[in-house]
Amino acid sequence: MHLHLPSEGLERYKSASQRARVGTESWGANNFFCPVCESPRLRSAPQGTAAVDYVCPSCDSPFQLKSQSKPLGSRIVDAAYSEMKRAILEDRTPNLFVLHYDLDLWAVRNVLLVPHFAFTLSTLEKRPPLAPTARRAGWIGCNILLDKIPPYARIRMIDDGKAQSAKEVRRAYQRLRPLEALQVEKRGWTLDVLQVVQSLQKSEFTLADCLRLRRRTGETPSQKSPRPRQNSPTVASSPQFPPPRFPRPRPLSLALSGVPPLTAQPSLYPSSIGRLLVRALRHLSFEMVRSSVIR
Numbered sequence: 001m002h003l004h005l006p007s008e009g010l011e012r013y014k015s016a017s018q019r020a021r022v023g024t025e026s027w028g029a030n031n032f033f034c035p036v037c038e039s040p041r042l043r044s045a046p047q048g049t050a051a052v053d054y055v056c057p058s059c060d061s062p063f064q065l066k067s068q069s070k071p072l073g074s075r076i077v078d079a080a081y082s083e084m085k086r087a088i089l090e091d092r093t094p095n096l097f098v099l100h101y102d103l104d105l106w107a108v109r110n111v112l113l114v115p116h117f118a119f120t121l122s123t124l125e126k127r128p129p130l131a132p133t134a135r136r137a138g139w140i141g142c143n144i145l146l147d148k149i150p151p152y153a154r155i156r157m158i159d160d161g162k163a164q165s166a167k168e169v170r171r172a173y174q175r176l177r178p179l180e181a182l183q184v185e186k187r188g189w190t191l192d193v194l195q196v197v198q199s200l201q202k203s204e205f206t207l208a209d210c211l212r213l214r215r216r217t218g219e220t221p222s223q224k225s226p227r228p229r230q231n232s233p234t235v236a237s238s239p240q241f242p243p244p245r246f247p248r249p250r251p252l253s254l255a256l257s258g259v260p261p262l263t264a265q266p267s268l269y270p271s272s273i274g275r276l277l278v279r280a281l282r283h284l285s286f287e288m289v290r291s292s293v294i295r
């Protein structure tokens with residue numbers, strides 16, 4: 001992968017931001033490959049396609065590119081808030097490449113890939129409406145909060161000038177794909193829980209951790225979906241969620257690579273939030289491990 005941005009034909013663009021947009025888009029067209037299938041190239045989307053910059057010629061997966069010269073921080077600017085919110089709820093967000101380039105060297109330094117199914121409503125931040133004096137007065141944009149996306153769903157394709165192989169990137173993407181099969185609401189809650197659980201950096205949870213977690217994630221699914229039956233001794237008896245076929249600590253420690261092993265025992269969590277937490281963990285660990293880690 002060549003990290004230098006192309007410069008031919010950029011003289012005709014007056015503003016630096018236009019040159020950067022054209023340069024990074026053209027670099028992507030020459031260097032991005034599809035992480036979903038084996039296609040070695042992506043093709044540029046037709047001009048004016050909303051929120052999509054590239055499409056895989058083989059599997060039709062859509063991709064969006066966001067570039068900036070500032071080092072990647074906790075948020076990036078995205079388009080209209082209402083559009084992005086609707087796209088998340090309707091499960092049609094594109095995969096996202098977040099690119100950081102060095103303006104002086106005119107070269108790519110970092111690229112993150114966020115799979116389309118890793119976006120949840122909690123990764124969206126509403127921006128203040130544009131001032132009445134602005135051309136689009138009252139328009140409301142949004143930021144994507146990168147730090148609200150779990151670390152393992154921010155795939156580092158290029159890290160400080162060092163590119164990962166296509167094989168590694170595809171493997172990282174494929175490991176997350178079981179999430180794609182979950183309904184949007186369940187997926188959002190699962191990712192939110194996992195994001196907070198990872199940030200706890202603990203090998204075991206207490207009820208106090210769970211309650212703190214509830215305060216941080218806001219609304220729990222118990223406010224929307226039926227509560228677990230009172231006479232259910234543990235979540236393992238819920239017909240919707242099959243019990244894991246191996247001891248619970250093992251899949252969790254495998255699924256969350258890079259963090260200490262986690263143990264989640266329903267008996268430790270008498271409250272409904274605890275049961276929901278274990279459910280959310282099981283979604284990820286069971287589905288993910290079954291299909292991607294244990295072969």
Ligand SMILES: [Zn+2]
Pocket residue numbers: 034035036037038039056057058059060061
């Ligand atoms: Zn593809």
